[in-house]
Amino acid sequence: MSSYPSSPSPSCLVPQLLVALLQRRRFDATLRPSPAFRGFSPSSIAAALAAIPRLLLPRSPCRLCPQRPFPSPSSAPNRRLVAAFTLAFLSWSHSDANPCRPPLTEAPLRAAALSLVRAHAFPTLFHLLRVHGPLVSTAALTDVIRALGEEGLPRHALAAFHRARQFHCSPDAQCYNTLLAALCRNGHFKEARFLLDQMERPGSRCSPDSYTYTVLISWYCRIGVETGCRKAARRRIYEAGRLFRRMGEKGLEPDVVTYNCLINGLCKTYRVERAHDLFDEMLRKGCAPNRVTYNSFVRYYSVVNEVDKAVKWMREMVARGHGGATSSTYTPIIHSLCESGRISEARQFIIEMAESGHLPREHTYKLVKDAIEEAHEVALPAELCQSIDDGIKERFQQDVIGLYTKQRII
Incomplete structure (x- = not known):
């Protein structure tokens, strides 16, 4: 420069x-x-x-x-x-x-x-890339495909991908994976599977890697969980499981992200036995689980009102050195304890949470305080309450300042 x-x-x-x-x-x-x-x-x-x-x-x-x-x-x-x-x-x-x-x-x-x-402005976009084709790199084309996917325009993302030759580009694995993510995030799973089949054919320009399957599995699980219909959700998770097995048949090893996506989807569709099998498989293969893995089980057992098992999973995570409990770990346990009427235990957990440096959400904090008052339990320490109140107020101010700054920029 x-x-x-x-x-x-x-x-x-x-x-x-x-x-x-x-x-x-x-x-x-x-x-x-x-x-x-x-x-x-x-x-x-x-x-x-x-x-x-x-x-x-x-x-x-x-x-x-x-x-x-x-x-x-x-x-x-x-x-x-x-x-x-x-x-x-x-x-x-x-x-x-x-x-x-x-x-x-x-x-x-x-x-x-x-x-x-x-x-x-898609005609203008494609004309610009075609005229300046020698300057268009594969990374630039990948960014365009990603942006089109984020705009909710998977058809145009496909069009940009298929025009790569006009732009003097040769798509690589990252470009394929970005297109797969753009298709999946907008619900175009049929086109995504067709693209995967093309990648798997002998002599393909780009063979799928571990990340390719992880992209598909994660979006199948994510869209499946967000689907209101339980039958449709289970079908998406089933397809994710098929891709997971297909990944192993290709000799590709899943990483912790792949396992986490599938375990979370299984827990949220109440197939916890299969999630346990995957967790055991992780340990056998030497793939260390992390906090995200354990949080999936903690949330599941909290939702089904088996809070003792949720606590056991949290303690086991810390004991094995696979991560530390955070607010996302404590919150479902505290809510489940309050719903079960175990107010004194909920009180202990929110104290433990605050003392470990994790600020509870305002809703969680208010839920525990109201439950303690109704059950006539021992109130939270005044110093702790003051610390939590100050932290919540400071977080709210930061959120407001951040929103105001973003609005001014826009």
């Missing part, structure tokens, strides 16, 4: 770009910076391009929900603005109007492509 000694940092450029966007200033040859300006660096241009959709569009709803969102009519004009500003700024930053203009590199092109994805 020595060619751009006086180039502004991205943090300085983005506010300037925001002013230009608000003033609706045209990015053309008539828009010239001051004579002392030495030009933008590729990283500054990329940061500015990435800021355009962040400044003009709300956060994508599909990042929070795996279901495909319905487009908001009010967002259409903003999307057109994002596409127009992206192309205009990219063209202007590499034109004669920009003194000491840098050559177009992969970073600005990738940022522009991701901005066009957020704008849903």
